[in-house]
Amino acid sequence: MNPLKKITIVGGGTAGWIAAAVLCNQFSAEELSVELVESADIGTIGVGESTIPPFLELLHSLNIDEKDFIEKTQASFKLGIQFSDWKQLNETYFHPFGSISANMDEYVFYQNWLKSCAEGDDFALQDFSACSVMAKHKKFFLPQSASKTPVSEASYALHLDAGLAARYLRDYAEQRGVKRTEGKIVDVVQTDNGDIRSVRLQSGEEIAGDFFIDCSGFRGLLIEQTLKAGYEDWSHYLPCDRAVVVQTENTAPPPPYTRATAQAAGWSWKIPLQHRTGNGYVYASQYCSDEEATQTLLQQLEGNPITEPRIIPFQTGMRKEIWKNNCLSLGLASGFIEPLESTAIHLIARGMVHFMRHFPEKDCQPALSREFNRRMATDYREIRDFIVLHYCLTEREDTPFWRWCKTMQWPESLQYTLDYFKTQGGLPEEIDRLFAPVSWRSVCEGMGLRPGSYSPLINSFNYATTRSHLTNYRQALEDFIRQLPDHEVFIEKHCRAQKPIAA
Numbered sequence: 001m002n003p004l005k006k007i008t009i010v011g012g013g014t015a016g017w018i019a020a021a022v023l024c025n026q027f028s029a030e031e032l033s034v035e036l037v038e039s040a041d042i043g044t045i046g047v048g049e050s051t052i053p054p055f056l057e058l059l060h061s062l063n064i065d066e067k068d069f070i071e072k073t074q075a076s077f078k079l080g081i082q083f084s085d086w087k088q089l090n091e092t093y094f095h096p097f098g099s100i101s102a103n104m105d106e107y108v109f110y111q112n113w114l115k116s117c118a119e120g121d122d123f124a125l126q127d128f129s130a131c132s133v134m135a136k137h138k139k140f141f142l143p144q145s146a147s148k149t150p151v152s153e154a155s156y157a158l159h160l161d162a163g164l165a166a167r168y169l170r171d172y173a174e175q176r177g178v179k180r181t182e183g184k185i186v187d188v189v190q191t192d193n194g195d196i197r198s199v200r201l202q203s204g205e206e207i208a209g210d211f212f213i214d215c216s217g218f219r220g221l222l223i224e225q226t227l228k229a230g231y232e233d234w235s236h237y238l239p240c241d242r243a244v245v246v247q248t249e250n251t252a253p254p255p256p257y258t259r260a261t262a263q264a265a266g267w268s269w270k271i272p273l274q275h276r277t278g279n280g281y282v283y284a285s286q287y288c289s290d291e292e293a294t295q296t297l298l299q300q301l302e303g304n305p306i307t308e309p310r311i312i313p314f315q316t317g318m319r320k321e322i323w324k325n326n327c328l329s330l331g332l333a334s335g336f337i338e339p340l341e342s343t344a345i346h347l348i349a350r351g352m353v354h355f356m357r358h359f360p361e362k363d364c365q366p367a368l369s370r371e372f373n374r375r376m377a378t379d380y381r382e383i384r385d386f387i388v389l390h391y392c393l394t395e396r397e398d399t400p401f402w403r404w405c406k407t408m409q410w411p412e413s414l415q416y417t418l419d420y421f422k423t424q425g426g427l428p429e430e431i432d433r434l435f436a437p438v439s440w441r442s443v444c445e446g447m448g449l450r451p452g453s454y455s456p457l458i459n460s461f462n463y464a465t466t467r468s469h470l471t472n473y474r475q476a477l478e479d480f481i482r483q484l485p486d487h488e489v490f491i492e493k494h495c496r497a498q499k500p501i502a503a
């Protein structure tokens, strides 16, 4: 055995500090020394503020107290995403977390629900989702505290302040022995076989490592600029390539969901935190100038801006090799898919989970990185297809951007999934999928794609009994949720953050 003795992390954004936190939680400082280099001159991107439920698993795996984290990052709860104007203008649908089962097996429920549609009954799919109904009434309750109630089927994530979250993880890692070095890297030194030996700072200091984690953001300082891993470009499926972002004051209590509203050449988000709201417009520069995008965003703000609008260019895709030689890339350095389903922070955590499963020795056995790269590419492609799904089923024809989306070429893997889904509502079963069938069903239904038929096996159930069960369950869910606390009241009672200190 020739174990790694030192890992150097390049970058102190969300990716860098998640990597540091995971490593110092796994290894003592004697077993593995971890050093993180970041540059205040370059700064972080600071906009990843909407998460999905696995983010809480990351916090729990680090033994981080959820309430403490919420209070220190001004977080609010998220039950899903409200999509407006995607299928048609003035139409809204909700993509909830959690499951939708009405006390049945989830697949059997969905098949029964399809039959109810065929029978002409008017049960809306989301009337059976605890998260959707809570979101509709702006209610919140912890599902784990509501076992044996319909709300136990719910799940949740957080909206968080990206700067405060990175700070929280930094404190966590530094307290556990991670060394932080401030400085700008100006050179990368390689060994004869192309591995990275060290990074050189502007000050002249050289920082070595047995292994490097590149969290340097879009620039990919090690993985691309040095190791030339290559990039798989997906802009032919997802043409948005810029975002303009601005923060505003809150004008109302934060709703327990992210809002994603389709715009003329992309979509805009509103992410409500306890102390402010994050806003952004993701757009395709082929169809919209920076000035137009900024104007659109500013006109639609609900509160006074507290930051200047900032433009962020990006290229959708992923590194051909996310792990190459003795360098793993994480976060924006490894790739980027627009934040429509808030998956980037998840991919960072996921990257670390896979990395720990394939943890190398000093010679970085290539079989480990090959399998890691295959696994990460599967995750990236799954997310890409799911994001394309939000665009390609549109019925909008009111702008050149939406006309393009309506007639776009779909990835083959997505075509396969939807052909199968359209037949009887089935979805391909894969191990370890991020987006469960409930997500596909919700977005397809929201975008107007309902399977043409249901499984014939469902006909062996007595439909009158099913109808009565669905009617009663829907009413019970609605009644139960109406008496839950408002989201704002729940926060006030359990996890109110301190007032932010004025800058």
Ligand SMILES: Cc1cc2nc3c(=O)[nH]c(=O)nc-3n(C[C@H](O)[C@H](O)[C@H](O)COP(=O)(O)OP(=O)(O)OC[C@H]3O[C@@H](n4cnc5c(N)ncnc54)[C@H](O)[C@@H]3O)c2cc1C
Binding pocket: 010, 011, 012, 013, 014, 015, 016, 037, 038, 039, 040, 042, 043, 044, 045, 046, 047, 048, 049, 050, 051, 162, 183, 184, 185, 186, 215, 216, 217, 218, 219, 221, 243, 245, 280, 312, 314, 330, 331, 332, 333, 339, 342, 343, 344, 345, 346
């Ligand atoms: C418009 C937009 C919206 C997003 N919204 C979401 C969302 O809602 N949910 C979500 O999960 N994700 C979202 N993301 C993604 C999320 O912001 C990132 O995944 C996350 O912030 C991680 O960024 P990072 O740490 O990889 O890079 P960065 O934050 O860019 O950090 C890079 C680090 O590298 C350091 N660095 C770079 N070069 C050098 C050098 N030469 N020397 C020393 N240090 C250097 C910098 O100082 C910095 O510390 C969004 C991204 C964008 C672009």
